[in-house]
Amino acid sequence: MKGTYLGEFEELVLLAVGILFGDAYGLAIIDELEKKTGRNIMISSVHKTLVRLEEKGYLKSHMGGGTQQRGGRDKRLYTLTQGGKKALQEAKELRNAMWKEIPKVVWETAKL
Numbered sequence: 318m319k320g321t322y323l324g325e326f327e328e329l330v331l332l333a334v335g336i337l338f339g340d341a342y343g344l345a346i347i348d349e350l351e352k353k354t355g356r357n358i359m360i361s362s363v364h365k366t367l368v369r370l371e372e373k374g375y376l377k378s379h380m381g382g383g384t385q386q387r388g389g390r391d392k393r394l395y396t397l398t399q400g401g402k403k404a405l406q407e408a409k410e411l412r413n414a415m416w417k418e419i420p421k422v423v424w425e426t427a428k429l
Contacts, residue, residue, distance in 0.1 A: 321373065323404050329354065330366045331375060331405050334395050342381070342392040343367070367395060375401035 323331075333349040334341040343363055350358045370376045376395045383389040397405070 321404065323375075323408055326362070327366055327370055327375075328405065328408050330363065330370060331397065331401055334376060334401075335397055335405065338396075339394075341395045344392075346395070370401070371395075373400070374398055375404055 329350055330346060333346045333353070336349055337345050343360060346367075347358045347360060347363050350356065350363070367376065367378070371378060375398055377398050378393050378395045380391045381394040383391050
């Protein structure tokens with residue numbers, strides 16, 4: 318297993334896999350990320366991240382059956398592992414704790 322540090326893009330990919338529960342494969346993950354973030358997502362970036370997250374033990378994959386939509390080609394489906402769920406929960410808790418520590422005055426004086 319690689320290091321347990323979770324980068325921003327890794328977190329987004331894990332969240333997309335969770336959202337797509339049961340139907341998370343490369344192109345569907347890209348579509349979900351582009352829809353949610355408004356960013357253009359490179360397929361190579363997603364594939365490298367999926368491999369890395371699987372090596373870290375945050376995801377597991379298996380080959381799903383082919384569909385007419387994909388010309389009969391099989392697709393690799395991803396699911397969150399317990400480690401992936403725990404990593405997401407810890408990232409959420411860290412972010413929430415840090416957001417709560419920002420003094421209200423920052424929001425009152427800051428122009429976003």
